[in-house]
Amino acid sequence: MALTLYNSLTRRQEPFVPIQPGRVGVYTCGPTVYNMAHIGNFRAYMFEDLLKRTLRFCGYSVTHVMNLTDVDDKTIRDSRAAGISLGDFTARYKKAFFEDVDTLRLLPADEYPAATDHIGDMIALIGALMAKGIAYQADDGSVYFSIARWPAYGQLVKVDPARMRAGERVSLDEYAKESVADFALWKAWSEEDGEVGWDSPWGRGRPGWHIECSAMSSRYLGPHFDIHCGGVDNMFPHHEDEIAQSEAANGCRFVNVWLHCAHLIVDGEKMSKSAGNFHTLRDVLERGYCGRELRYVLLATHYRQQLNFSFQACDDARAALQRLDAFRRRLREATAFADAGTGAAKERSEQALEAFRAALEDDLNISPALAAVFDFVRDGNRLLDEGTVGGPGAAEVLRVLERMDSVLGVMEADAGEGIPAEVEALAGARQAARKARDFARADALRDQLSAMGWTVEDTPKGPRLRRS
């Protein structure tokens, strides 16, 4: 079996074939840095993280580029409202974004190009389109891409330009365009832009939204690369326009595989500020959940499936993760036990890893992948109960579990498990009380430990302490 992915361009699942053997270039649409990213945004970044980790798991070397949109209507509007420069304003949210990326254990991209650092690349791209006569400058001073002069337009979304509802959501000042479907490449400076603007062959202004992704993706990945991702809402017009601009300017195919993830909804409803169900990562953390718990929630639904977020789901995730943690803890301990033979462990491990791999290779089918993990946990626990796994066998099982986690990224961070001397002493006293069959005292000590946040588990090999 090999990796297959659902390509939005062909609307079918197809084998993934990289342009260069063994190497994959991935571009993902990143945040517009004008506020805190919400959990819906992170759903998309989580899916991209899963893709990236799966590609690596399958042996590919991945180059990942994620843009930061730091100049657009909203960043300009809100920075002015805040009375600070665009750069100072977006810097705040860039910082917050990277903190969140870290909390959610998203693997960092290789490049995070910001739009404002690549204005030159965009001007060059627009220049190429002007030279080819595909773009034009309208009476309002802005430069537009002419769909009429690019018949290949509309590969991703089957839109009929004639059917587009002119005027409905098109601001009046855009009537300068030759056709409603034309989109801005360069927006002429206007009063609301304040200090923000760059000089160009078409006068002072700023780039349109779509052009940044075309310019920055080809800058870092070349004009033709493997995979481009984003949320479904970006298919049209953003990605459609990117394809048109890039292919028209560069004269070659832009992207081989387009992947889009479905949206996240909350308790069955669209997430919105007015509905009061709008959550940022920080909101979730304030409710007492940790990054990996939200990570699990965002990861556990297939990316093309609408994800229904709820705090119940966070609770479920916590319990599921504790099960994984407990299993790993047992395995760690068991590596120190006597060798119980590696046959059963090895066979079961290979089988589990294969099932896990097969599921992911099937368009990142996470549910069966997780099922493979939990089946493995159950069988592994059974072998541990039976005492048929120890020493090298346990190490083998542990190795496979950690290999799985290289994709999931949800297991307990190692943390040296430092047990305070005081806790250790109480546990020792409790054990002594148990030996003396003074159970009332033993239970009192256990309650005391519990109040301090520690759980005692009595195993055949002695008590085990863990944070609860």
Place this chain on the structure above:
RNA sequence: GGCGCCGUAGCCAAGUGGUAAGGCAGAGGACUGCAAAUCCUUUAUCCCCGGUUCGAAUCCGGGCGGCGCCUCCA
């Protein structure tokens, strides 16, 4: 109006022609001094109505319900 997605146990969620994975929660049991952890057993007329088929959650038609995109929203 155009394009598209979805409806499977109390909750989340796979499966897309041969009588239903997995997680959480619940029930019973084993283990334990009691617990915890773990294991075993157990919990589904697959939204409705027709149709195709030897056989449908799975394909087709029609309903009902939820969600998304249609110019800068992941």
